[in-house]
Amino acid sequence: MENQTFENLELIPPLRRALRGEGYKEPTPIQISAIPHLIDGRDLLGLAQTGTGKTAAFALPTLQRLADETRRVPRAPRALILAPTRELAVQVGRSFDVYGRYVKLKNTVIYGGVGQTPQARALARGVDIVIATPGRLLDLMGQGLLTLDRVEIFILDEADRMLDMGFINDVNKIAEAVPSQRQTMLFSATMMPAVSKLADNMLNDPVKVSVDPISSAVELIEQKVMFVDHSNKEALLRELLKDKSVVRALVFTRTKHRANRVADKLNRYKIHAEAIHGNKSQGARQQALDNFSSGKSRVLVATDIAARGIDIDGISHVINFELPDEPESYVHRIGRTGRAGAAGMAITFCDIGERSHLNTIQRVIKSTVPVDEKHPFHSVAAAAASSFPSYIRTRRGNGYGGGGGRGSYGAKKPSGRGRRDSRVGSYGRSQRRP
Ligand code: AMP
Numbered sequence: 001m002e003n004q005t006f007e008n009l010e011l012i013p014p015l016r017r018a019l020r021g022e023g024y025k026e027p028t029p030i031q032i033s034a035i036p037h038l039i040d041g042r043d044l045l046g047l048a049q050t051g052t053g054k055t056a057a058f059a060l061p062t063l064q065r066l067a068d069e070t071r072r073v074p075r076a077p078r079a080l081i082l083a084p085t086r087e088l089a090v091q092v093g094r095s096f097d098v099y100g101r102y103v104k105l106k107n108t109v110i111y112g113g114v115g116q117t118p119q120a121r122a123l124a125r126g127v128d129i130v131i132a133t134p135g136r137l138l139d140l141m142g143q144g145l146l147t148l149d150r151v152e153i154f155i156l157d158e159a160d161r162m163l164d165m166g167f168i169n170d171v172n173k174i175a176e177a178v179p180s181q182r183q184t185m186l187f188s189a190t191m192m193p194a195v196s197k198l199a200d201n202m203l204n205d206p207v208k209v210s211v212d213p214i215s216s217a218v219e220l221i222e223q224k225v226m227f228v229d230h231s232n233k234e235a236l237l238r239e240l241l242k243d244k245s246v247v248r249a250l251v252f253t254r255t256k257h258r259a260n261r262v263a264d265k266l267n268r269y270k271i272h273a274e275a276i277h278g279n280k281s282q283g284a285r286q287q288a289l290d291n292f293s294s295g296k297s298r299v300l301v302a303t304d305i306a307a308r309g310i311d312i313d314g315i316s317h318v319i320n321f322e323l324p325d326e327p328e329s330y331v332h333r334i335g336r337t338g339r340a341g342a343a344g345m346a347i348t349f350c351d352i353g354e355r356s357h358l359n360t361i362q363r364v365i366k367s368t369v370p371v372d373e374k375h376p377f378h379s380v381a382a383a384a385a386s387s388f389p390s391y392i393r394t395r396r397g398n399g400y401g402g403g404g405g406r407g408s409y410g411a412k413k414p415s416g417r418g419r420r421d422s423r424v425g426s427y428g429r430s431q432r433r434p
Contacts, residue, residue: 009035012064014102019056022098028053030211035061037207041183045199047210049189049328051335055095055157058185062153063096065183066128067103075106075126076150080178082134082171084161086111086282087289087310092157093131105129112136113282120145134162134170141177148177156202159188160195165305168194175202190328221318221334221344224372225358227382230351233321234265236377240319240347241271241299248292249317250310251301252333254324262321263301273299277306304329310336320348323357327364347372352382 004027006016027035030048038044038061048054062079069078083089093109100107107129108122116136123130123146130137130146140146154175156162162171184202188195199206228236240246253259256277266273274288274297285306292300293312302310304324315337324330330348337344348369350358362368371383 004032010039011035011060012067012103014067015060015063015099018099018101019060021101024056028057028211030054030209031057031060033209033211034058034207037209038062038183038185039064041065043183043203043206044185045203045206045208046185046187047189047191047208048187049332049335050158051332052211054187055092056099058155058157058187059092059095059099062129062155063100063103063105065153066105067100075128077127077130077146077148078150079129079153079155080148080151080174081129081131081155081157082137082162082174083131083157084133084165084167085305086113086133087285087306088158089131089133090286091310096129096131100129107131110136110140111282112139116140134167134174138170138173141174148174149179151178151182153183153185154178154202155185155187156198157187159186159198160190160192163192163194163198168198171198172201189332221337221346223334223346223348223369225348225350225369226372226375226377227379228349228351228375228377229379229382230353232377232379233349233351234262236349236375237262237319237321238266238269238271239376240317241266245316247298247316248295248312248314249299249319250292250307250312250315250333250336251299251319251321252307252324253301253303254322256303258322259301259303259306263299266299266301271299272297273301275301276310277303280306304333307333307336312336316345318344318346320346323348323350323354323361325357327357327361330361331365350382351379352385355382355385 006019006024006027009027009031011019030046030052034044034046034057038058046054046057048057058081066078081092083092089109089111093107096107105128106126108119108127108131110119110130110132112133112135116139119136120140123140141148156171184204186199186202186206226236237251241249251262253262256279259275259277263273263275274291276285276288280288288297288300289310289312291297301321318334318337320330320333324333334344334346337346348358358369373383
């Protein structure tokens with residue numbers, strides 16, 4: 001694993017040139033583990049989340065394989081990538097643009113919530129790679145605007161989220177429309193039973209690659225928790241935003257309603273903020289993302305689902321205004337900062353009612369998030385609340401899985417989180433769910 005380079009991975013020169021242009025110096029663990037097998041044409045089951053470099057891990061071998069072959073005329077989609085959300089699909093499309101800058105392949109992104117005409121036109125002009133959300137793809141297929149019978153590479157990105165969002169039937173239908181002679185890759189952040197089942201159905205003798213979400217996402221990110229009463233959270237947020245080093249803050253709430261409210265309140269205090277969530281039109285969401293990326297707005301307030309697939313560089317702070325229900329979401333959230341080698345800061349607001357969520361998260365990330373009491377709204381009650389919720393006392397495991405057991409709560413400082421490199425052929429402890 002030492003001193004791996006993109007040259008060692010036998011990527012073709014036009015791809016290496018694009019990577020140099022992006023400033024990538026060396027491949028990430030998932031790229032090291034996955035790319036050689038994918039270039040060999042193997043199927044792959046990747047347990048990895050956003051922030052690990054998984055997009056390049058599948059995009060580079062895909063581009064390499066398609067670029068190698070003599071192009072057929074007319075063009076027909078030869079690679080299909082399914083993504084659960086429009087934002088992720090757009091992001092994956094951008095990655096294909098970037099990595100594929102010097103190869104002559106065309107990609108297009110297909111998603112719902114916008115008029116279909118530009119997408120239909122792009123398909124009619126001919127594309128090699130289609131990146132799509134399932135619903136709109138089936139729609140266009142139903143209208144005879146595209147067929148998948150030339151697809152050689154089929155990729156499911158964020159399969160767990162795709163299933164959470166109820167796309168299983170759509171995914172199955174699409175898979176049936178793709179020739180069975182193909183290379184298939186499935187990426188998922190978690191290995192819940194439904195994902196394993198899907199993988200069993202879709203993949204043929206896959207190579208299994210797993211990267212530790214903790215080593216890849218959390219290691220570079222400084223985290224802290226601030227105990228605060230619920231009613232003081234907005235004031236605490238404004239207090240933090242007085243600090244000019246908070247250049248670009250992504251704030252997470254649990255509900256759409258709260259996202260709107262937090263953004264509105266900030267704007268009242270002349271802090272430019274926008275909210276992004278599933279109730280907003282695609283145009284409004286893209287506009288909010290563009291404003292955030294260009295620096296026009298300093299704060300983006302998002303729900304977990306809306307934030308999936310957001311890949312904006314330079315997010316200096318992730319602020320958990322409310323803790324997520326799922327501990328894995330915590331890792332996803334904080335993975336938005338500290339991208340690509342940059343340092344990041346994740347601050348979590350925790351009120352008394354959220355203590356048990358915090359405990360579960362700490363167990364999943366196998367470390368204790370340091371407490372910052374040096375703010376004007378420190379809640380002694382929340383800080384003093386029992387750190388042992390009742391279900392821990394009665395059962396070792398819980399719905400979230402996680403292997404820490406009760407001992408891990410007691411740790412005074414982050415436990416030794418040595419980087420565990422990706423492993424091939426084993427999920428190890430990353431396979432948390434029973
Ligand atoms: P992903 O996990 O695919 O969402 O990628 C996370 C981020 O890491 C993106 O901003 C990529 O541009 C960046 N990235 C991917 N691979 C590398 C690499 N080898 N070196 C540096 N940055 C990378």
